[in-house]
Amino acid sequence: MGCFSIKCGLLAGSVFGAVIAILGGILIPVGDMIIERTVKKEAVIEPGTTAYDNWASSEIAVYRQFWLFDVKNPQQVVQEGAFPEVQEKGPYTYKTRYLPKANVTFNPNNTASFVLPMGAIFEPSMSVGPEEDTVTTLNLAVAVRFVFWIFFQGAYSFTNSSLFQHRTVKELLWGYNDPILKDTIGLFSPYNGTSDGPYNIFTGKDDISKVSIIDRWRGETKLSFWNDTYCDMINGTDGSSFAPFVDKDVPLYFFSSDICRSVSASYEATMNLKGIEVYRYSLLPSTLASPVDNPDNKCFCRNYETTKNCTLAGALDISSCSDGRPVFISLPHFLQGSEYLREVVLGLHPDEEHHKTFLDVEPITGFTLNFAKRIQANMMYGPAKDITVLNKVKDYTLLPLAWLNETATLDDKTADMFKRELISRIDMLEIVQQVLLIAGVIIFFVCLIAFFCVRRKSKTNLG
Known part of the structure; x- marks a missing residue:
């Protein structure tokens, strides 16, 4: 019964890893779509957008x-x-x-x-x-x-x-x-x-x-x-x-x-x-x-x-x-x-x-x-x-x-704002995507390998 529970846990872990990896994979196109939509919105020259603030400003x-x-x-x-x-x-x-x-x-x-x-x-x-x-x-x-x-x-x-x-x-x-x-x-x-x-x-x-x-x-x-x-x-x-x-x-x-x-x-x-x-x-x-x-x-x-x-x-x-x-x-x-x-x-x-x-x-x-x-x-x-x-x-x-x-x-102030508002957010999204994808794959394969190891050991003990 204990062995059966371990197998179930490992299978569940594999499924969880697969779900995490899939989620990371899904986030790549979804994240790109979010970035593209946000950038396009902020690139329009009209009051309230980032593009307008840069376009109308005389600070630089x-x-x-x-x-x-x-x-x-x-x-x-x-x-x-x-x-x-x-x-x-x-x-x-x-x-x-x-x-x-x-x-x-x-x-x-x-x-x-x-x-x-x-x-x-x-x-x-x-x-x-x-x-x-x-x-x-x-x-x-x-x-x-x-x-x-x-x-x-x-x-x-x-x-x-x-x-x-x-x-x-x-x-x-x-x-x-x-x-x-x-x-x-x-x-x-x-x-x-x-x-x-x-x-x-x-x-x-x-x-x-x-x-x-x-x-x-x-x-x-x-x-x-x-x-x-x-x-x-x-x-x-x-x-x-x-x-x-x-x-x-x-x-x-x-x-x-x-x-x-x-x-x-x-x-x-x-x-x-x-x-x-x-x-x-x-x-x-x-x-x-x-x-x-x-x-x-x-x-x-x-x-x-x-x-x-x-x-x-x-x-x-x-x-x-x-x-x-x-x-x-x-x-x-x-x-x-x-x-x-x-x-x-x-x-x-x-x-x-x-x-x-x-x-x-x-x-x-x-x-x-x-x-x-x-x-x-x-x-x-x-x-x-x-x-x-x-x-x-x-x-x-x-x-x-x-x-x-x-x-x-x-200038340095504008560069810091640019990195904070755009670059850092894109980097963070990419990090989340990669972490989910890599962690999911690792969890999936570790649990799957462990599952087959436990299964083989169980068969050996029964034999």
């Missing part, structure tokens, strides 16, 4: 670090036609986008409208010197007039001003009153007190796969800068977030008003950011490749003469969207650009680690937790027989003026 500081290119041989360039030699000077750091989104409106078609107020506050403690530091740089007025001269071949009046000038960091970046153009001119002027947008984005309420995707920018569903259906497309989000459950095999698309176009970023590596697993995405070399290597970029080529019949890679002419200023955008030090660009300007040293643009995206929520947007502003000058200061210039030269590194990363 965004900084712009600037490195300005100081021309070391201006006289030799003008008098002898020498290649300009530059040395970067910086960083000069500004806190930007510290203001929350303005004019936020939720629309009936599950979109939200807003504008991004822009401002820049100088941060001396994060800079190599004051804003009053001076650099020798290209005379912006001459560069502007040179471009007009290219198109109108001297029909535009030109004053033989110096090709180079001395300007403070503040003047070059944010503007100064130019005596030639009789207007305020600067690389990023006007900036303070202006805004980007308005934007119209999908909230994801009806379709979470569309969350944060830009529906309209400045009231339009497409751009008007490139006169081409492909190049004028507005694709993806603004880069601050993407749809949840990111697939690293699928590129991420985002639109940047700084470069007046949409771009894509591809998965590069899985990183650890303050204890949070993130996917790092970076721009591919094809983004600024010449049309020879990437035919899709043909519509971004605007001038055959200055781009050597559209064979140059690495620079984007954005004059059509920068109030007529002849600005070319590239990666810092012409990273991923044609070798020619670095042959006619001495002192450039491109480096992938310091000069590439990347996004660190948390794959479950789709939130961008860390990013570095790095772009360089350049202007062109070249040979012009009717212009004294350009008499000795031998070829078109794209001269770097400054490059910026716009960065933001989640």
Whole structure:
């Protein structure tokens, strides 16, 4: 009778173990469903969700670090036609986008409208010197007039001003009153007190796969800068977030008003950011490749003469969207650009680690937790027989003026909250699943083996 009770107990233990293991197995898909449903709910951009709190907040500081290119041989360039030699000077750091989104409106078609107020506050403690530091740089007025001269071949009046000038960091970046153009001119002027947008984005309420995707920018569903259906497309989000459950095999698309176009970023590596697993995405070399290597970029080529019949890679002419200023955008030090660009300007040293643009995206929520947007502003000058200061210039030269590194990363407090509210709960659920599954299997097999051992012993004793 005692032996029978032991057998029953062992059988019951096996059944119990099997039930526990099955429960652990069931919890895997059920737990995944719970996580997916919760994340999708919290990823919708509407008041009360985690996504909305992150989207509307201005607590995460965004900084712009600037490195300005100081021309070391201006006289030799003008008098002898020498290649300009530059040395970067910086960083000069500004806190930007510290203001929350303005004019936020939720629309009936599950979109939200807003504008991004822009401002820049100088941060001396994060800079190599004051804003009053001076650099020798290209005379912006001459560069502007040179471009007009290219198109109108001297029909535009030109004053033989110096090709180079001395300007403070503040003047070059944010503007100064130019005596030639009789207007305020600067690389990023006007900036303070202006805004980007308005934007119209999908909230994801009806379709979470569309969350944060830009529906309209400045009231339009497409751009008007490139006169081409492909190049004028507005694709993806603004880069601050993407749809949840990111697939690293699928590129991420985002639109940047700084470069007046949409771009894509591809998965590069899985990183650890303050204890949070993130996917790092970076721009591919094809983004600024010449049309020879990437035919899709043909519509971004605007001038055959200055781009050597559209064979140059690495620079984007954005004059059509920068109030007529002849600005070319590239990666810092012409990273991923044609070798020619670095042959006619001495002192450039491109480096992938310091000069590439990347996004660190948390794959479950789709939130961008860390990013570095790095772009360089350049202007062109070249040979012009009717212009004294350009008499000795031998070829078109794209001269770097400054490059910026716009960065933001989640702080320790936000990282701890993120780990506590999401990562730790997912980890705990996975631990419970594994414990139940493993414990159930162990109990099942131990009891089953013990049952057969007791059964064999019973038969032996009876025999």
